Amino acid sequence: MSWDNALNTGIETVDMHHRGLVQRVEEFHMACMNNDGNEALSKILAFLDEYILVHFSYEEGLFQSVNYPQREIHINSHKSFIAEVNNIRNRIDNDDSTADIIKYAKDFLMAWLVRHISGMDMDFSVYYKNAISGTVIKRHTNN
Numbered sequence: 275m276s277w278d279n280a281l282n283t284g285i286e287t288v289d290m291h292h293r294g295l296v297q298r299v300e301e302f303h304m305a306c307m308n309n310d311g312n313e314a315l316s317k318i319l320a321f322l323d324e325y326i327l328v329h330f331s332y333e334e335g336l337f338q339s340v341n342y343p344q345r346e347i348h349i350n351s352h353k354s355f356i357a358e359v360n361n362i363r364n365r366i367d368n369d370d371s372t373a374d375i376i377k378y379a380k381d382f383l384m385a386w387l388v389r390h391i392s393g394m395d396m397d398f399s400v401y402y403k404n405a406i407s408g409t410v411i412k413r414h415t416n417n
């Protein structure tokens with residue numbers, strides 16, 4: 275799957291992060307098809323470790339800035355993703371069947387990202403853009 279414009283939220287930095295994430299997951303998929311899954315899995319987990327924290331904190335900062343009413347459920351969704359990534363890492367450390375883990379990670383990562391972006395992130399972007407334009411209009415009227 276390549277980037278689908280239907281996934282654009284209209285919040286520039288968020289979209290930039292999302293495109294980067296989806297691209298990395300695609301590269302992981304390609305590597306799996308070329309039988310480089312083992313190395314690619316460690317690579318993507320290392321990438322997610324850093325990048326997902328940057329991205330989730332960015333989004334969560336935006337929730338804060340507009341007092342987003344759904345922020346708790348959204349933050350919980352981020353937490354469950356982090357937990358699942360940690361779970362995958364633990365399975366690599368303990369499990370003997372790497373092929374199963376690679377397949378699981380391959381299915382989980384893309385499915386989660388697409389579902390989360392098109393669901394929760396999209397809902398938030400609608401609220402955020404309204405809140406921001408509301409602020410702009412208010413400022414404008416006050417002047």
Ligand SMILES: [Fe+2]
Nearest residue numbers: 333390394395
């Ligand atoms: Fe999110």
